[in-house]
Amino acid sequence: MGKGQHERSQADSRPASRIMIKDWVGRKFGDLEVIAYDGRRNGKHYWRCRCSCGAETVANQSNLQDGHTRSCGCKSKPASTRHFVEGTCIESIRSRKVSVSNRSGIRGVYRNRKNGRWVAQITFQGRTRYLGSFGDLEEAARARAEAEKIFEAFLEKYENPGAQTAAGTAEDLRQGMLADGVESGNS
Numbered sequence: 001m002g003k004g005q006h007e008r009s010q011a012d013s014r015p016a017s018r019i020m021i022k023d024w025v026g027r028k029f030g031d032l033e034v035i036a037y038d039g040r041r042n043g044k045h046y047w048r049c050r051c052s053c054g055a056e057t058v059a060n061q062s063n064l065q066d067g068h069t070r071s072c073g074c075k076s077k078p079a080s081t082r083h084f085v086e087g088t089c090i091e092s093i094r095s096r097k098v099s100v101s102n103r104s105g106i107r108g109v110y111r112n113r114k115n116g117r118w119v120a121q122i123t124f125q126g127r128t129r130y131l132g133s134f135g136d137l138e139e140a141a142r143a144r145a146e147a148e149k150i151f152e153a154f155l156e157k158y159e160n161p162g163a164q165t166a167a168g169t170a171e172d173l174r175q176g177m178l179a180d181g182v183e184s185g186n187s
Helices: 016-024 061-066 076-081 090-095 137-147 149-159 170-179
Strands: 032-041 044-051 056-060 109-111 118-124 127-134
Touching: 032 056, 044 061, 056 061, 090 149, 109 137, 118 137, 118 149, 127 137, 137 149
Parallel strands: none
Antiparallel strands: 032 044, 044 056, 109 118, 118 127
8 A cells, every 4th residue: 555545444345435425414514414415516515404593505515614604594694684774784884984996085976087077976775876066076075975964864863763863864864865856867
């Protein structure tokens, strides 16, 4: 026998892959317990697993081993939705961080390449609203700052449900913007 090769006992005449399959059934990976071999596809072994929530899922062996798959997905669904309230990402509003690719230095303000004017916009509750096109960066920044009052009212509503703000409720502000025609695509 060469270096790195192992002899199999004569008592065990099953193919090596059958031994491996038997060894994986019953193993736990996070919230998943392997219950059956699900076959080999594209050179990868797949396993049928039962999650602690009761759901069954199929995971590939590499993802189980590396820890990339630890549940049926029941753990990640609430994590992705808890940051969104009424279609708005709370962390994004709180952040106020300017993207590194932003050339104006102001969130929601960019320069239109065709006419060189500054465009202000705001995305709120899943819809992008056009705030206007301005010849001056400061004017565009003021329009954006005025529109951001929605954020403040919305955050206050989120953190203190039922509270009235000085500017009214977030819904009042949103309705006011819609009435003013500050909707994406309107000029």
